[in-house]
Amino acid sequence: xxxxxxxxxxxxPKIELHVHLEGTLEPELMFELAKRNSIPLNFSGVNEVKxxxxxxxxxxxxxxxxxxxxxxxxxxxxxxxxxxxxxKCKEQNVLHVEPFFDPQTHTDRGVPFxxxxxxxxxxxxxxxxxxxxxxxxxxxxxxxxxxxSAIETLKNSAxxxxxxxxxxxxxxxxxxxxxxxxNVFSAAKDMGYKLVAHAGEEGPASYxxxxxxxxxxxxxxxxxxxxxxxxxxxxxINNQIPLTVCxxxxxxxxxxxxxxxxxxxxxxxxxxxxTVNSDDPSYFGGYMTENFVSLYDNLGLSKDQALRLVxxxxxxxxxxxxxxxxxYSILDEFAAE
Ligand code: ADE
Ligand code: ZN
Numbered sequence: 001x002x003x004x005x006x007x008x009x010x011x012x013p014k015i016e017l018h019v020h021l022e023g024t025l026e027p028e029l030m031f032e033l034a035k036r037n038s039i040p041l042n043f044s045g046v047n048e049v050k051x052x053x054x055x056x057x058x059x060x061x062x063x064x065x066x067x068x069x070x071x072x073x074x075x076x077x078x079x080x081x082x083x084x085x086x087x088k089c090k091e092q093n094v095l096h097v098e099p100f101f102d103p104q105t106h107t108d109r110g111v112p113f114x115x116x117x118x119x120x121x122x123x124x125x126x127x128x129x130x131x132x133x134x135x136x137x138x139x140x141x142x143x144x145x146x147x148x149s150a151i152e153t154l155k156n157s158a159x160x161x162x163x164x165x166x167x168x169x170x171x172x173x174x175x176x177x178x179x180x181x182x183n184v185f186s187a188a189k190d191m192g193y194k195l196v197a198h199a200g201e202e203g204p205a206s207y208x209x210x211x212x213x214x215x216x217x218x219x220x221x222x223x224x225x226x227x228x229x230x231x232x233x234x235x236x237i238n239n240q241i242p243l244t245v246c247x248x249x250x251x252x253x254x255x256x257x258x259x260x261x262x263x264x265x266x267x268x269x270x271x272x273x274x275t276v277n278s279d280d281p282s283y284f285g286g287y288m289t290e291n292f293v294s295l296y297d298n299l300g301l302s303k304d305q306a307l308r309l310v311x312x313x314x315x316x317x318x319x320x321x322x323x324x325x326x327x328y329s330i331l332d333e334f335a336a337e
Pocket of ligand 1: 020170172173198201249280
């Protein structure tokens with residue numbers, strides 16, 4: 001009999017380092033907010049929305065994802081969105097999270113930056129106090145927009161550096177290489193932000209090299225294309241540069257044909273600091289537990305591998321040293337049960 005089970009994976013203490021808050025918008029909340037804010041939706045009901053979540057690639061998904069985000073208008077909407085995600089974390093024993101938000105998706109529609117950040121940061125503060133979930137918030141720039149817009153967004157964030165810990169880069173990867181954002185990343189570093197970027201999701205391994213060398217990022221979001229480049233694999237292994245991998249997302253967006261062909265465990269065994277994350281859970285069929293469960297069901301994830309994946313997430317996180325120590329103890333205690 002296997003040492004682990006679906007319920008063990010749910011109880012496993014977990015850390016999430018790659019989740020877009022806008023990607024946690026469940027269809028039920030989308031309809032509730034659309035009604036509350038009198039925003040028309042192109043769907044007649046929750047089931048029709050769920051049926052529409054069939055994607056052939058990243059762009060296909062992004063088109064629907066940006067539509068969904070239009071129901072978010074007020075501080076309370078951003079609070080409700082974030083709080084719903086954090087309750088899910090509580091249910092799945094996710095103890096520390098480093099969520100992304102995309103301010104440009106909202107400021108471009110006339111929603112003030114302040115409204116977005118206040119709603120999100122209030123929910124994160126409440127989660128720390130009431131649910132015991134710690135967090136570090138990361139602001140992403142949309143790479144399909146130009147660098148001037150990213151610089152404007154960075155300037156807007158200057159008032160909120162107490163709430164924003166790092167910056168990232170997301171949206172359409174192909175045709176929008178890392179170097180397009182070299183100035184804004186350099187300025188963000190000068191402001192004291194931690195730096196991460198999506199790279200090597202649909203784009204080539206060379207985008208990972210350039211994110212490391214030109215943008216100076218410390219952690220790569222996705223990065224699964226690294227496996228095509230042995231020299232890059234050596235660099236990732238030798239320097240223990242973390243990858244925030246999102247298994248269900250990769251299958252939904254056809255980066256892999258099926259979960260059985262996903263390379264995350266192969267990379268883990270080669271010594272890469274890979275971690276498990278949900279990306280856009282409401283669109284891709286699951287949160288943290290469902291991602292672990294899928295690795296177990298399709299790739300035979302072992303207890304030892306599951307524990308190593310969580311250890312990698314603790315190492316790769318931006319949590320303060322003391323919190324990391326606490327997280328290691330919780331994990332060790334759980335492993336010994
Ligand atoms: N924004 C939300 N999800 C994303 C993903 N998987 N890749 C790039 N940008 C995103
Ligand atoms: Zn992502």
